[in-house]
Amino acid sequence: MSGDEESPEQTIAEDLVVTKYKMGAEIANQALKKVAEAAVPGVSVLSLCQKGDEFIAAETGKIFKREKDMKKGIAFPTCVSVNNCVCHFSPLKSDxxxxxxxxxxxxxxxxxxxxxxxxxxxxxxxxxxxxxNPVTGRKADVIKAAHLCAEAALRLVKPGNQNTQVTEAWNKIAKSFKCSAVEGMLSHQLKQHLIDGEKTIIQNPTDQQRKDHEKAEFEVHEVYAVDVLISTGEGKAKDGGQRTTVYKRDPNKVYGLKMKTSRTFFSEMERRFDTMPFTLRAFEDEAKARLGVVECAKHELLQPFAVLYEKEGEFVAQFKFTVLLMANGPLRITSSLFEPELYQSEHDVEDPELKVLLQSSASRKAQKKKKKKVTLLFCFVFSSFLNIFSNSFLNFYFISVTTGFKNRRECDRTGDGDRSCRVNFNKRWQEPDEPKEQTSRFFLSRLSEGLEGV
Structure with a gap:
């Protein structure tokens, strides 16, 4: 293949691609559970982030071992954002x-x-x-609102619907709980090696953002990371001055780095992470990484994921899941650990249409496999019958022919006439009642064995 030619895009229309998504999702679900279980009073956020990243690296190292060139691992470093911190808090050891x-x-x-x-x-x-000891008050309001926004999106992000429908539903649900969707946050379409695909869903857009944001229709075999961020405040996230530690490479930018430290850092980053987001904490020499990233970010070779904050005293809740738009309906592959009985809010969804939507099933349409299974069973039994019958018949025929041949040889040796030979042969043919019964038993036993194997 020439350098100008691109390999065809792999989608979830291929079973192997779906398998890879599911394998990654299983590891992500396990990592989330382990970090959540470890999040108890007195534990540091740094240790939780390290625990999540170490688990992902270890588990992805156990799969596709024979595929030496296949890259796998962290697609987004573990971030643990507390209270009014909106997102992307993943501290370094020096922070x-x-x-x-x-x-x-x-x-x-x-x-x-x-x-x-x-x-x-x-x-x-x-x-x-x-x-x-359930949660009440504003924390319960914002967590329940964010959870219901995610549930609504699961039912709306499906082929034929538009991204604007999701945006409108989120705004209505948030208002029902006296909360706000965080302004301008985006949920992205996912593609191979691409975390921020072309199609997006915007949260709580400003008038200008609403004009600029492109309307899009969801299609079969697309994949989305649906990211919900709801605030008890106005929903205006701002940079709080915290050091940025999470970056990703921009493959469309090219620049000749001047500093040796920057070139060394960028080379290692490309080799290990390619276009996936990464944390500076992943580099052995953290000080050199902090130095090298400056020139790379300044010339836009890297895109920063800034640590954002809502106003002090407010609370922000987040739920995110990955969904595959299969031919028979949306398939959510990353799960939530949400426990509704732990959160008691005085508010609830008010819009009648949204109530109906949230009460509807999010399950996919069942595949019609029963008929196929019965057909396969019939074919197997019939083929087994033919196979056993033909083998039994040939065995019986062989015994009969060899018996007749033996009788003929006896006639030739004794000099008996043709008549006596025919009589002798007929008697021999009729004598073996027991072999007939053995053949029947053999046939039935073989048939029952075949049925047990179905």
Whole structure:
């Protein structure tokens, strides 16, 4: 293939691609669960981020071992954002750490890829919440609102619908809980090696953003990372001055780096992460990574994921899932750990249409496989019958012919006439009643064995 030719795009129309998405999703779900279980009072955010990244690296290293050239691993580094921190908080060892306290609203965000096929997930919860000690007030409002927005999106992100339908539903649900969708946040279409695809869903757009944002229709065999961020405040996320630690390469930008440290850093980044988001914490020499990233970001070779904040005293909740738009309906592959009994809000969805939507099933249409299975069973039984019958008949025929041949030889040796030979042969033919019964038993036993194997 020439350098100008591009390989055909791989989509979920191929079973192997679906398998890779599901394998990545399974690891992402497990990583999320492990980090959430470890998020207890007194634990540092840094240790949680390290735990998530280490688990993903270890588990992806166990799959497709024979495919030496296949890249797999972290598609989005583990971020743990607390209370009014909106997103992308993934501290370095040299940064001031955050220690979790009872009652903190925690958001865990991470991603896994297998051969460039990305599975993202995010979950929100309150530290220390139990059935005996449920969450109430504004924290319960915002978490329940974000969860229901995610559930509505699961039912709306399907072939034939438009991205604007999701945006409108999110705004209505958020308002029902006296909350706001975080302004301008985007959910992206996913493609191989691409975390920010062309089609997007925008949250709570400004008038200008609404004009600029392109309307799009969802289509079969597309994949989306649906990312919901809801705030108890106005929903205006701003850079709070926290050091940016998460970046991704922009493949469309080219620049000749001047500093040796920058070139070394960029070379290692390309080799290990390619176009996937990464954290500076992943580099052995953190100080050199902090130095090298400056020139790369300045000339836009890297895109920063800034740490954003809502106003002090407000709370932000996040839920994110990856969905495959299959021919028989949307397939959610990254799951939520949400426990509704832990969150008691005084508010609920008010819009009648949204109520009906949320009460509808999100399950895919069942495939009609029963008829096919019965047909296969019939074919197997019939072929087994023919095989056993033909083998039995040939065996019986062979015995009969060899018996007749033996009788003929006896006639020739004794000199008996043709008549006596025919009589002798007929007697021999009729004598073996027991072999007939044995053949029948053999046939029935073989048939029953065949049926048991179905």
């Amino acid at each position: 001031p750490d955050v220690i979790l306290k009872d009652g903190d609203l925690v958001k865990i965000d991470l991603g896994v890829h297998v051969d460039g096929f990305i599975s993202n997930v995010a979950h929100s919860f309150v530290v220390g919440a139990t059935k005996d």
